[in-house]
Amino acid sequence: MSGEQQTVTVDLGERSYQILIGEGLLHETGKLAQQAGISSKSACLVVSDSHVAAAGHLKKVTDSLRNSGYRVAEAVIPAGEESKTLAVAEQVFDQAFDAGLDRKSAIFALGGGVVGDLAGFVAATYMRGIAFVQLPTTVLAHDSSVGGKVAVNHPKGKNVIGAFHQPKQVVYDISALRTLPLREIRSGVAEVIKHGIIWDRSFFEWIETSIDPIIELDSRILANMLARSCAVKAAVVSKDEKEDNLRAILNFGHTLGHAIESLARYGTYTHGEAISIGMVFAAELSCELGKTDRASAERIRNLLQRAGLPTEMPANLDPAALLQSMKQDKKATGGKLTFVLMSEIGRVEIINDIDETVVLNLLRRLGRSS
Amino acid sequence: MSGEQQTVTVDLGERSYQILIGEGLLHETGKLAQQAGISSKSACLVVSDSHVAAAGHLKKVTDSLRNSGYRVAEAVIPAGEESKTLAVAEQVFDQAFDAGLDRKSAIFALGGGVVGDLAGFVAATYMRGIAFVQLPTTVLAHDSSVGGKVAVNHPKGKNVIGAFHQPKQVVYDISALRTLPLREIRSGVAEVIKHGIIWDRSFFEWIETSIDPIIELDSRILANMLARSCAVKAAVVSKDEKEDNLRAILNFGHTLGHAIESLARYGTYTHGEAISIGMVFAAELSCELGKTDRASAERIRNLLQRAGLPTEMPANLDPAALLQSMKQDKKATGGKLTFVLMSEIGRVEIINDIDETVVLNLLRRLGRSS
Numbered sequence: 034m035s036g037e038q039q040t041v042t043v044d045l046g047e048r049s050y051q052i053l054i055g056e057g058l059l060h061e062t063g064k065l066a067q068q069a070g071i072s073s074k075s076a077c078l079v080v081s082d083s084h085v086a087a088a089g090h091l092k093k094v095t096d097s098l099r100n101s102g103y104r105v106a107e108a109v110i111p112a113g114e115e116s117k118t119l120a121v122a123e124q125v126f127d128q129a130f131d132a133g134l135d136r137k138s139a140i141f142a143l144g145g146g147v148v149g150d151l152a153g154f155v156a157a158t159y160m161r162g163i164a165f166v167q168l169p170t171t172v173l174a175h176d177s178s179v180g181g182k183v184a185v186n187h188p189k190g191k192n193v194i195g196a197f198h199q200p201k202q203v204v205y206d207i208s209a210l211r212t213l214p215l216r217e218i219r220s221g222v223a224e225v226i227k228h229g230i231i232w233d234r235s236f237f238e239w240i241e242t243s244i245d246p247i248i249e250l251d252s253r254i255l256a257n258m259l260a261r262s263c264a265v266k267a268a269v270v271s272k273d274e275k276e277d278n279l280r281a282i283l284n285f286g287h288t289l290g291h292a293i294e295s296l297a298r299y300g301t302y303t304h305g306e307a308i309s310i311g312m313v314f315a316a317e318l319s320c321e322l323g324k325t326d327r328a329s330a331e332r333i334r335n336l337l338q339r340a341g342l343p344t345e346m347p348a349n350l351d352p353a354a355l356l357q358s359m360k361q362d363k364k365a366t367g368g369k370l371t372f373v374l375m376s377e378i379g380r381v382e383i384i385n386d387i388d389e390t391v392v393l394n395l396l397r398r399l400g401r402s403s
Numbered sequence: 404m405s406g407e408q409q410t411v412t413v414d415l416g417e418r419s420y421q422i423l424i425g426e427g428l429l430h431e432t433g434k435l436a437q438q439a440g441i442s443s444k445s446a447c448l449v450v451s452d453s454h455v456a457a458a459g460h461l462k463k464v465t466d467s468l469r470n471s472g473y474r475v476a477e478a479v480i481p482a483g484e485e486s487k488t489l490a491v492a493e494q495v496f497d498q499a500f501d502a503g504l505d506r507k508s509a510i511f512a513l514g515g516g517v518v519g520d521l522a523g524f525v526a527a528t529y530m531r532g533i534a535f536v537q538l539p540t541t542v543l544a545h546d547s548s549v550g551g552k553v554a555v556n557h558p559k560g561k562n563v564i565g566a567f568h569q570p571k572q573v574v575y576d577i578s579a580l581r582t583l584p585l586r587e588i589r590s591g592v593a594e595v596i597k598h599g600i601i602w603d604r605s606f607f608e609w610i611e612t613s614i615d616p617i618i619e620l621d622s623r624i625l626a627n628m629l630a631r632s633c634a635v636k637a638a639v640v641s642k643d644e645k646e647d648n649l650r651a652i653l654n655f656g657h658t659l660g661h662a663i664e665s666l667a668r669y670g671t672y673t674h675g676e677a678i679s680i681g682m683v684f685a686a687e688l689s690c691e692l693g694k695t696d697r698a699s700a701e702r703i704r705n706l707l708q709r710a711g712l713p714t715e716m717p718a719n720l721d722p723a724a725l726l727q728s729m730k731q732d733k734k735a736t737g738g739k740l741t742f743v744l745m746s747e748i749g750r751v752e753i754i755n756d757i758d759e760t761v762v763l764n765l766l767r768r769l770g771r772s773s
Contacts, residue, residue, distance in 0.1 A: 119493050130559045133731070158528070161552065161565040162645075182531065189500050195531045196566060275532075361503070 037253060039260035043179055043267040045274055048199045052179065052267075054259050056252060058206040059093040059168065062141070063101025069202040071139045071164055076104040076132050080125060080152035081143040082112040085170050088212040094143055094168060106132030110151065117147050117186045119194060125155045139164035139201070145171035145217075146304065150192070153183030157198035167200045170209040172221020173305055175259045176228075178203045179266040180283075181274070190361065191295060197275055207255050218248060219341040220305025223286075225258060226336055227312060228265035231282045234379030236261050237336075244339050281383050285373040286312030289396075292358035296350050302343070309342035314399065318387075319374040321395055329378050345399075352396035356389060407623060409630035413549055413637040415644060418569045422549065422633050424626050428576040429463040429538065432511070433471025439572040441509045441534055446474040446502050450495060450522035451513040452482040455540050458582040464513050464538060476502030480521065487517050487556045489564060495525045509534035509571070515541035515587075516674065520562070523553030527568035537570045540579040542591020543675055545629045546598075548573045549636040550653075551644070560731065561661060567645055577625050585618070589711040590675025592617060593656075595628060596706055597682060598635035601652045604749030606631050607706075614709050651753050655743040656682030659766075662728035666720050672713070679712035684769065688757075689744040691765055699748050715769075722766035726759060 038055035053065065071077070077098065081091045086109050098105045108128040110116045129140070140163060142152035149167055156165035167178040184195025210218065222244075229237030239261070240247070246254040266283070273280040290311030293302060302310075316330035334344050359370060370387040408425035423435065441447070447468065451461045456479050468475045478498040480486045499510070510533060512522035519537055526535035537548040554565025580588065592614075599607030609631070610617070616624040636653070643650040660681030663672060672680075686700035704714050729740055740757040 119489055123489050126557055126564055127559070130557060130563060158564050158566055160563060161554065161567055184531065187496055187500060189497070193500060193530060194496055194528050196528055197531055 039256050041263045044271045052203040054205040056208050058204050062094045063097040072137045073102045075135050075138040077139045078106045079141040080108045084112040085144045136160050141166045143168040145174045146177040149177050157196040165200045167203040176224040180270045220303040222340045223305035223309045225262045228262045231285045231381045232265045289314045292355045309337045313344045324374045409626050411633045414641045422573040424575040426578050428574050432464045433467040442507045443472045445505050445508040447509045448476045449511040450478045454482040455514045506530050511536045513538040515544045516547040519547050527566040535570045537573040546594040550640045590673040592710045593675035593679045595632045598632045601655045601751045602635045659684045662725045676713050679707045683714045694744045
């Protein structure tokens, strides 16, 4: 194990915060919370899920916080996307209230994206917003832990109910990744690859050479990868905190990815798997519209395949239904289709008002070939 | 009827907006929304309640919006505080989604504080925040329509789940006030009087001379009163948007007022009635602690009585339970009691860490004398 620690600063003026990445950091949660200015006079709440608690991570956090003088309550939600609802949020509000959380309190989100999004939504809206600390335990959560987007799902769409709420701190203990199933590791790498495609060609090339040790969770490589990937996200978010413009490039692969997630049965695809297919589609659409060359699209498909991610269109999903879902996506406005398209690896642009016939035909063609 | 129109600007940098006050403005909603930059390309949603819809105000608004080219959906919630829940919010999210609202859409809140708070909460969190226009139909809503505080209630406390979300515009048609029961008029005047006490002695004195025509809904007097009262709120909020400090003076009378509201059966006291009692208590506590003189406290009690508001402690509420509730209020931090106390009419200060024995004894004494 390497003792090496990486720090990424997310520069958002008075809402700036640090992402600390290293081995064994969960044991330091209390000390780090003090450093981030979280008051120990008010009670705090650690939100986690049943898997993370069973893996022993929750106890590390509550022990560390208590050792630093915090009064700590716990809320453990069932693991899985099904927990990301207003109903579960209401239970967490209840636990926060019962634990006596006040306006100076903090909520710690220990887990993956579901825990982060849900606990973040509660922190954003409990007493109109209290402090929030992210403790990601998955690779994918490196992405959602930067940017301040928090949300729960609506029965008719993902992340429909949400807010922007920046964490005070992100503490990323990479030893927690070692208790993850391989499929989740691979899924998280999808967003990492996306960051290379949209912003940083040399990072993409580094991933091409490092993909094997990444999947094997080499400690040094992993810390580097997470720091570089967080840095891309942080750079984009710093320039556009509320997604008026630039930030939308982060949706590369997500237009179709979200549609797949909302139409496929929960559990068929992870978020990373759905956006892997979505990225292949976005690259193909970029070719189709003459924005990029075939070689770049193939290179993306190859890297995703090497990461063990799916790259074929789901044969059982109806192209027309996927199109309809994309038009209802919350990124769509006025019923127009928006895609992030690639000009080359490391460079993308946002194209509004894409001809839906082109999209539908490509969906059909790729669906048949799969 | 006077054609006179008043405009108050709430100065919040790029989130600044105008409050337009006058007779018959609901018929202009569409034109005014265009002026405020609300896009008619995306669908919009008017949220209202059963009373307001029955009084004919909803039709004025939807007609006006449609005449200006907006696609309009309606969500009518049951009138009353009982609607201010996450469950009702979830229904409105549903209607927003079904109506096809996207990120460029707006939600119009037509009604009193409940509609404003609930619809504002939905607007704050639907797709992480969309545009919001307030159309207040009560006197009390003049207060909640300035300041951007939106929320729903938690079973264990009022406004526990909420956000800060500034409206794009407030359109205040005073003709809507003529369909209100007298009790609601009086309740709204409680917050008006509060604004005089905390910020503007000459306004307080103007209310003393104008209280009879106010209660009789004299058009010119009413427009003046609302404009001046909104101006006080706007001045405070402009200096402290997120209640870090100064904004807390708006809670004059609310520490006890909220406790009364949460312990008394819903419907026993309106919000204005509860804070009327709370203001009398805050003034008495100010005397008790040597902050102000008896004459000022009596003058406040007299004006509230002339406005037809209750000023006696509820005999059936247990002082110890009221104290406990105040300690759990979301304004409390670390279990300490905070009160806004008065030094003179027009001037208040925030006192943290008030001795709870003093509060309890005063609650008991005033409760016995009532």
